[in-house]
Amino acid sequence: MLTFFVAGQNAWQVTELDTLPMATTNNALCEGFVNSERFVYSFGGLDTSKIYSGIHRKSFRYNVSQNHWTSIDDVPDTLGKIASAASYVHGKIYVLGGYHVLSNGTEISSNRVHIYNPVTESWESDGSPIPFPIDDHVQTVYKDSLIFVIGGWSNTNNVPHVQVYNVYTDSWTQATQIPNNSIFKSFGASGYMIGDTIFYAGGVSDGTNFLARKYMRKGVLQNGDPYNILWTQMDDLPGDPLYRAACSGYQNTVFWMGGSAKAYNYNGIAYDGSGGVDPNKRIVHYQSVDQDLIEINNASIALMDLRGIAKIGGGNWILAGGMDTSQVVSNKTYLLHNPNFSGILGGFQPPYFKVKQVGSRFEIQTEFAGTVKVYDPSGRLLYSNYKLLADLYIEKSDLSHGFLLFLFDDGSNVPVTEKIISGN
Secondary structure, three states: OEEEEOOOOOOOEEOOOOOOOOOEEEEEEEEEEEEEEEEEEEEEEOOOOOOOHEEEEEEEEEEEOOEEEEEEOOOOOOOOOOOOOEEEEEEEEEEEEOOEEOOOOOOOOOOOEEEEOOOOOEEEOOOOOOOOOOEEEEEEEEEEEEEEEEEEEEEOOEEOOOEEEEOOOEEEEEOOOOOOOOOOOOEOOOOEEEEEEEEEOOOEOOOOOEEEEEOOEEEEEEEEEEEEEEEEEEOOOOOOOOOOEEEEOOOOOEEEEEOOOOOOOOOEEEEEOOOOOOOOOEEEEOOOOOOOEEEEOOOOOEEEEOOEEEEEEOOEEEOOOOHHHHHOOOOOEEEEEOOOHHOOOOOOOOOOOOEEEOOOEEEEEEOEEEEEEEEOOOOOEEEEEEOOOOOEEHHHHOOHHHHHHHHEEOOOOEEEEEEEOOOO
């Protein structure tokens, strides 16, 4: 287990978790919940071969409380695919679009809507097909009911369509298109919705060499109508262009993480013929109230080729797979924690910390990663260990009987304690 930090007000703590069952990139990634238990899901992608035959349908589930990945049923398509996107909406996961690559190099955009049920751990019948097949699109969710599919590539070119899927009615509606120009139309952009406003950034405009851009755009729903959207260009991203980054948000902040400054084909080789592309070590925050853009260039991980990030609450997000430096397909999983996005500000409310006696063990539950220590009444340290989000178990036999003081310190908030009388 390795933990890294980015200093300052916009600090991110990055911790390595259990590795994926296989190295994979361009995989659709999202969160899912069963009752109150948290999971992360990975669908499809590309293996270490980085050739068309390595594009697969394999799917995996990460159990947050156990810090463990397992295989689940493959994506129910005829061929493997990349550049799709997954969203958790109203208790189910919707995997939309993507593209297949044939042996002759032909790329075919998908119109499939795959529906995975985390409760039954099975795929349901596909939803209504996407009106315009799409891949490498922006995908975001509105009010746990509508999935917005914005722009992207459809077989031969970038398209201006804004396609909205209603998970309750299994139906599609065309919303106001993005402007039909190279500023708004793109593939490989990423975005997030705050309230009634969609923000998306980066991606590739049409052109001979497919150049990545630093454009930022927003779409505001007019009078709360999800199909009537006013699209405008914003100030550009600071620094380099951005391609295939992860994007999420918290309250009034949207952030982009990872990605690359150059656009590339699915094998990681630049479209402009300059060779292999490397990821950046970059995080960009946009604060929608103050309209501030903040760029962090010393992030602790460098990943690109990202098609989603899992938002699991408590200021925690998870990334899995992607491409590392030198276009290495990764099997790594990272927990990213930002105390400023945790809902626990200034230490006025303590982080969640619970100690349970379960048979011969203590079960430690926390919302964040951090250090757990146990002391006896004299103040002698009996136990110390760094805890991930997964539940931590301590054998009672490793501690003394009677009064024990458990302490949890996540490094950002005021440490919290719990007093326990230990039995046999």
